[in-house]
Amino acid sequence: MGGGAAGRRHGARRGGAMTPRAALRDPKQDRSRATRQRLLEAAVACLAEHGWARSTVAVVAERAGVSRGAAQHHFPTREDLFTAAVQHVAEERSAALRALLSHERGEGREQREPGGPGRVAEVVEALVELYTGPLFRAALQLWVVASYEEQLGARVAALEARIGRETHRMAVEALGADESVPGVRESVQGFLDMARGLGLANLLTDDRARRDRVVAQWARILDDVLRAPS
Amino acid sequence: MGGGAAGRRHGARRGGAMTPRAALRDPKQDRSRATRQRLLEAAVACLAEHGWARSTVAVVAERAGVSRGAAQHHFPTREDLFTAAVQHVAEERSAALRALLSHERGEGREQREPGGPGRVAEVVEALVELYTGPLFRAALQLWVVASYEEQLGARVAALEARIGRETHRMAVEALGADESVPGVRESVQGFLDMARGLGLANLLTDDRARRDRVVAQWARILDDVLRAPS
Numbered sequence: 001m002g003g004g005a006a007g008r009r010h011g012a013r014r015g016g017a018m019t020p021r022a023a024l025r026d027p028k029q030d031r032s033r034a035t036r037q038r039l040l041e042a043a044v045a046c047l048a049e050h051g052w053a054r055s056t057v058a059v060v061a062e063r064a065g066v067s068r069g070a071a072q073h074h075f076p077t078r079e080d081l082f083t084a085a086v087q088h089v090a091e092e093r094s095a096a097l098r099a100l101l102s103h104e105r106g107e108g109r110e111q112r113e114p115g116g117p118g119r120v121a122e123v124v125e126a127l128v129e130l131y132t133g134p135l136f137r138a139a140l141q142l143w144v145v146a147s148y149e150e151q152l153g154a155r156v157a158a159l160e161a162r163i164g165r166e167t168h169r170m171a172v173e174a175l176g177a178d179e180s181v182p183g184v185r186e187s188v189q190g191f192l193d194m195a196r197g198l199g200l201a202n203l204l205t206d207d208r209a210r211r212d213r214v215v216a217q218w219a220r221i222l223d224d225v226l227r228a229p230s
Numbered sequence: 231m232g233g234g235a236a237g238r239r240h241g242a243r244r245g246g247a248m249t250p251r252a253a254l255r256d257p258k259q260d261r262s263r264a265t266r267q268r269l270l271e272a273a274v275a276c277l278a279e280h281g282w283a284r285s286t287v288a289v290v291a292e293r294a295g296v297s298r299g300a301a302q303h304h305f306p307t308r309e310d311l312f313t314a315a316v317q318h319v320a321e322e323r324s325a326a327l328r329a330l331l332s333h334e335r336g337e338g339r340e341q342r343e344p345g346g347p348g349r350v351a352e353v354v355e356a357l358v359e360l361y362t363g364p365l366f367r368a369a370l371q372l373w374v375v376a377s378y379e380e381q382l383g384a385r386v387a388a389l390e391a392r393i394g395r396e397t398h399r400m401a402v403e404a405l406g407a408d409e410s411v412p413g414v415r416e417s418v419q420g421f422l423d424m425a426r427g428l429g430l431a432n433l434l435t436d437d438r439a440r441r442d443r444v445v446a447q448w449a450r451i452l453d454d455v456l457r458a459p460s
Contacts, residue, residue, distance in 0.1 A: 144374045183447050193427035194423045197429075200430060205387050210419070
């Protein structure tokens with residue numbers, strides 16, 4: 001569930017050459033959009049791998065194969081570039097979650113009703129996966145920088161609140177959780193906090209073996225909590 | 231459960247003027263130790279508030295009220311200072327956890343057996359609290375920088391692994407969890423991952439109201455899991 005794959009799906013959906021809308025497009029505008037998209041993806045990758053201090057507009061431009069002038073045309077300041085990249089990360093995460101939901105409901109899985117056997121474990125594993133890839137690493141760098149960089153702080157906080165709400169809504173839907181039952185809302189939230197913490201634990205070392213055991217256990221616990229008559 | 235308070239307790243325990251060992255001490259060495267301690271505490275506070283990029287040796291020295299020369303005598307490089315500060319953060323966290331455990335077992339609470347009513351909720355709240363203060367904010371900055379700074383990476387990863395093991399051991403003890411029961415070990419680990427994720431969610435906004443509801447619900451869940459005959 002890497003940023004690149006999600007970005008390609010996203011781009012393909014919006015800019016497919018066979019759609020009537022695309023046929024009316026200005027090729028110059030298309031090239032400009034493609035350049036912008038490459039810069040945003042490079043900014044996210046750069047941030048995930050090298051952190052804020054080493055992610056300058058010049059470094060991102062070089063990585064994207066774009067001239068520094070063209071990069072500055074699209075994003076006059078470093079803050080502009082990385083704020084737009086936060087937005088990009090947010091859209092990538094939403095697209096990845098939407099893809100997960102449609103996949104989970106796709107061919108050969110219709111019998112698995114929300115709450116059916118194995119469904120909770122599948123959804124839990126897929127949601128945790130979202131917090132262990134490059135998208136989460138980039139978002140983490142931005143959260144940490146936004147905690148002391150005023151120019152980023154308010155915008156990133158607002159974005160993160162929106163992403164948090166959307167992730168929660170998608171998790172509730174995918175898990176088939178009934179939030180009218182007391183405690184269910186907080187159970188799902190706590191599980192998403194756990195997924196975030198597992199992402200953090202994976203930052204410095206490959207934590208997969210431990211994570212798999214924790215996720216298997218907590219999928220069982222969450223399954224019990226969501227099925228229990230309260 | 232701030233760094234300062236834990237540091238003072240820690241310092242008092244080791245350097246109390248009335249102990250026979252202190253009476254044998256060289257006053258010059260004591261001053262040197264005090265300077266070093268001030269630098270470490272300033273480095274942690276600086277990191278928590280301003281992030282890595284703005285936390286230079288000069289900034290930390292000024293904050294500690296120490297000359298730049300004295301700071302460089304103790305810590306020749308920036309990496310030396312902040313690696314030692316990581317160690318300091320680790321000791322602070324251990325001291326805070328030990329204080330929590332002895333407090334929980336202190337006066338008027340003897341009746342609360344591990345696993346007794348209310349005990350799990352109390353321990354869960356106190357453990358989550360550890361991840362929402364300045365110590366966690368400083369550690370988070372270090373984790374994130376260590377993810378791409380080679381000089382810090384291996385040392386911070388080793389330290390974090392050690393702290394993780396110690397936190398887990400203390401949580402098991404405080405919760406009265408029986409790890410010979412299948413799943414109990416992973417339940418406690420997942421709960422600590424949740425606490426870490428809650429700390430992260432508190433980075434950009436004051437998340438206390440939501441966190442309190444999540445913690446109350448997950449304390450109930452963990453209590454059920456730990457009491458259940460497996």
